Amino acid sequence: MFRDFEPIGDRPVYIQLKDYMKLIIIKGALQPHQKLPSTRELGVQMKLSRNTVISAYAELEEDGFIYVVRGKGNYVAAVSGGTATQACQIDWLERINDHARLAEQLDLMKHGIRAQKGTISFTSIAPDETLFDIGNVKRAFMDRMSVEGDVLLNYGYAKGYKPLMDFLLRYMQHKGVDLKGKDILITNGFTEGLDIVLSALGKRSGRVLCENPTHHTAIKNFKLHGFQITGIPMEDDGISLTELERALSEQPYDCAYFVPSYHNPTGIVMSPKKRQELMSLMNQYGIPVIEDGFNEELRYTGSHVSPLMAGVGNGNSVIYLGSFSKVLFPGMRVGWVLADAELIDYLESIKRARTIHTSTLDQSVLYQYLHNGNLEKYLKKARTEYKRKYELTMQCCKEHIPYAQLSGHGGLHLFVTFEIGFDTRKLLELCSELGVIFTPGDIFFTDNRGCNTMRLGFSRVTDEDIIRGIKIIGDTARQLMK
Numbered sequence: 001m002f003r004d005f006e007p008i009g010d011r012p013v014y015i016q017l018k019d020y021m022k023l024i025i026i027k028g029a030l031q032p033h034q035k036l037p038s039t040r041e042l043g044v045q046m047k048l049s050r051n052t053v054i055s056a057y058a059e060l061e062e063d064g065f066i067y068v069v070r071g072k073g074n075y076v077a078a079v080s081g082g083t084a085t086q087a088c089q090i091d092w093l094e095r096i097n098d099h100a101r102l103a104e105q106l107d108l109m110k111h112g113i114r115a116q117k118g119t120i121s122f123t124s125i126a127p128d129e130t131l132f133d134i135g136n137v138k139r140a141f142m143d144r145m146s147v148e149g150d151v152l153l154n155y156g157y158a159k160g161y162k163p164l165m166d167f168l169l170r171y172m173q174h175k176g177v178d179l180k181g182k183d184i185l186i187t188n189g190f191t192e193g194l195d196i197v198l199s200a201l202g203k204r205s206g207r208v209l210c211e212n213p214t215h216h217t218a219i220k221n222f223k224l225h226g227f228q229i230t231g232i233p234m235e236d237d238g239i240s241l242t243e244l245e246r247a248l249s250e251q252p253y254d255c256a257y258f259v260p261s262y263h264n265p266t267g268i269v270m271s272p273k274k275r276q277e278l279m280s281l282m283n284q285y286g287i288p289v290i291e292d293g294f295n296e297e298l299r300y301t302g303s304h305v306s307p308l309m310a311g312v313g314n315g316n317s318v319i320y321l322g323s324f325s326k327v328l329f330p331g332m333r334v335g336w337v338l339a340d341a342e343l344i345d346y347l348e349s350i351k352r353a354r355t356i357h358t359s360t361l362d363q364s365v366l367y368q369y370l371h372n373g374n375l376e377k378y379l380k381k382a383r384t385e386y387k388r389k390y391e392l393t394m395q396c397c398k399e400h401i402p403y404a405q406l407s408g409h410g411g412l413h414l415f416v417t418f419e420i421g422f423d424t425r426k427l428l429e430l431c432s433e434l435g436v437i438f439t440p441g442d443i444f445f446t447d448n449r450g451c452n453t454m455r456l457g458f459s460r461v462t463d464e465d466i467i468r469g470i471k472i473i474g475d476t477a478r479q480l481m482k
Contacts, residue, residue, distance in 0.1 A: 001029065002037075002046055013048065014055035018063075021056065025065050025079055032078035036066065099224060106220045113428065113437050120469035122438040125264070125412040125457040126330055131385060133369075133378050137329070140368035148364075156360030158352035159344075160186030160336070164367035168336050171370075172320070175296075176310030183341035185348055186358050188333040190292065190323040191217055194257075196350050197290060197319055197337065198225040201254055209247060209256035211239050213444035213453070215264045215292065218257055227254070231446030234263070236407075238270030241277055248285045255288045260308055262295035265444045265455040266415040267408030272305055279311050279318075286317075293322040295411040297379055300387040309338070316340035324366070326412060328378065332362045386412060386459060393458040393466055400474030402481060404452075412459040415441065418477070422452040430476050436469045 005020050007013045024030055037045065039053040046053075057074055060066045066074050104110070115121040144152065159165070165184050173179055187193040198221055208222050212231025222229050230253070232244045238260065247253075258278070260270040270278070282289050291308045299305075309318040316339070323335035337347060351357070369375070393414055397406055401416060408414035418424065424440045431437065441453025458466055 002042065005046055014052045014059070017046075017048065017052060017056040018059040021060060022063070022065055025076055030076045032076055034076045035072075036074040036076065038073060103220075103224060106223065108216065108443065112439075113432060115437055116435075118435060119432075120436045120461065120465040120472075122436070122456040122458065122461060122469060124460050125326065125455075126460060127326060127328070127382070127412070128385070128460050131378075131382055132329060133374060136372065136374045136378075137365065137369060140372060140374070141365045143372070144364045144368040152361050152364050154360075156357040156363070158357045159348045160184065160358065161360055161363035161367060163371070164334075164363045165336075167367055167370055168322070168338075172309075172322070172338055176306040177320070177338070178310075178312075178314045180314045181316055181341055182338060183344035185337045185339075185344050185351060186363060187335045187337060187351065188355065188358050189325055189330075189335040190294075190321050191221070191335075192333075192351075192355070193321045193323075193335050193337045194218060194221050194290070194292075195225075196347050196354075197321070197339075198222070198227070199350055200343070200346050201288070203227070203254060205252040205254055207251065207253045209244070209253050209287070210446065211258060211263065212446045213265055213441065213450055214257070214446065215259060215294070216443050218292070219444070219446060222257075229446045234266055234268060236268070238263075238268060238274045239278065241274065241281065244278070245281060248281065248287070253285075253287055255290055256282060257290045257292065258308065259292040259294050261293070261305060262298060262409065262411030264292075264294055264411075265413065265439075265441065267411050267413055269305060269409040275305070275308055275311055279308055283312070283315070283317060289318045291318050291320045293320055295326050297324075297327045298383065298386060298411045300383060300390060300410045316343075319343070327382065328366075328369075328375070332366055334358060334362055334366050389458045389461075389463070389466065390414075392463060393456060393470065396467055396470040397456070397474075400471045402474065402478055413455050413457045416454050416456060417441075418452040420452055422477075422481070424452060424454045427454070427473070427477055427480060430480070431473055434472050434476065436472045438473065 005017065007016050036042070039050050039057060043050040043053045057066065061068060065077055065079060067077050068074055115123065165186060169179060169184055187196065203226070206226065206228055207230060208227040209230050209232065210218065211234055213234070214231065219229065230247055232247060233240045239258065260275060262269060289308060293307060296307065307320060309320045312318055320338040321335065322338065325335070337344065390408070390410065394406070394408070397403065397414060397416065403416045404419045405417040406414060425442070428438060428440055439455040439457070441450040441455060442448070444450060444455070461469065
């Protein structure tokens with residue numbers, strides 16, 4: 001016995017030994033009240049220092065797995081549990097509900113194409129981790145922990161960490177948003193924010209409006225919440241207002257979801273004129289608008305364009321979902337909902353019932369990082385690098401890909417449309433065999449269209465791989481067209 005113990009990694013050996021002995025006690029390999037080897041004897045047997053064994057025995061005694069008889073040694077305690085008296089097998093497939101089945105069906109991480117080692121992958125639109133400002137993140141962590149570390153490690157508030165909430169309110173005010181009558185809720189990123197909002201909205205018609213194509217995560221959440229989706233075609237400067245007005249005149253809707261800046265997946269920035277006309281139309285029909293503030297900060301050219309929420313003044317019809325996940329650090333699951341104060345009051349209660357609160361530690365570190373003025377410095381560096389990659393990807397697409405349309409005004413991706421009848425799923429299959437993958441565009445459409453489209457995310461791809469990967473895509477596409 002004890003000969004199969006092998007310490008691994010840099011974890012303290014005495015803790016590994018403690019866990020090992022716990023496991024064999026629970027499994028019954030050591031019987032209750034059985035005498036254990038002395039610390040010296042076990043150390044020699046396992047080729048460990050005596051101090052290591054002494055520390056492990058002390059931890060085991062503290063945890064109630066062994067006991068000491070003075071003058072006689074260490075003995076195994078009578079540990080309850082660990083042996084099943086009767087095996088029971090549940091058929092979970094029969095017990096899973098339709099909600100879980102639909103979530104699994106819509107799970108792209110499970111059912112999407114996987115990147116093998118060495119594959120050039122254009123599927124991600126996450127930020128490039130080599131740009132992460134690690135030094136200032138560490139500094140922000142130490143700064144905040146030194147001020148209120150004991151508080152940050154305890155439970156927090158469902159609504160959010162007050163200093164961060166105040167910072168984000170000022171941040172939104174600087175975007176032109178009128179804060180009168182509005183409040184904020186901190187969430188675990190954009191996705192939880194959208195999920196909570198959809199949970200709170202009553203279904204009068206059970207229908208939602210959005211751009212077509214649109215963010216796949218939004219489509220997934222609409223379906224999981226039981227909404228019927230009406231997608232409105234896109235134009236070069238944003239959603240088609242003619243088609244939108246036609247849809248509004250035909251049937252009622254509970255809400256609308258729009259991504260006006262660096263739209264996912266097309267990369268289009270809605271023009272200021274169209275934003276005004278869009279909100280005028282939505283106000284006319286009294287439709288609440290969920291605005292996705294996706295990638296607003298990654299502007300490479302042109303002047304600042306205010307969010308839709310800034311265009312409604314002190315009106316309360318817009319629910320703004322914000323996040324720094326595509327700009328800063330997606331590992332910090334921090335987003336926010338800015339909306340009418342009365343609505344936020346209800347969203348706060350839903351948040352508390354589900355997850356109690358977003359990690360206070362993450363919120364506080366993000367706050368300190370922002371408070372220290374690091375966002376502006378980081379954005380300057382990130383914009384420069386992403387703009388360079390954007391221009392390289394655009395140039396390579398123009399040189400190599402026989403597209404019908406290419407869109408993307410900034411952000412971290414481009415959207416490619418081929419002639420009607422072209423199959424990007426087939427293109428993906430062939431390119432995958434050559435070591436290149438991308439995101440087929442049909443997953444972003446609400447009506448099973450888009451089979452001739454694809455999204456190219458370039459943020460985490462090296463220059464060399466951008467050039468080589470897009471050439472492979474272009475050459476393969478031309479072969480398919482023959």
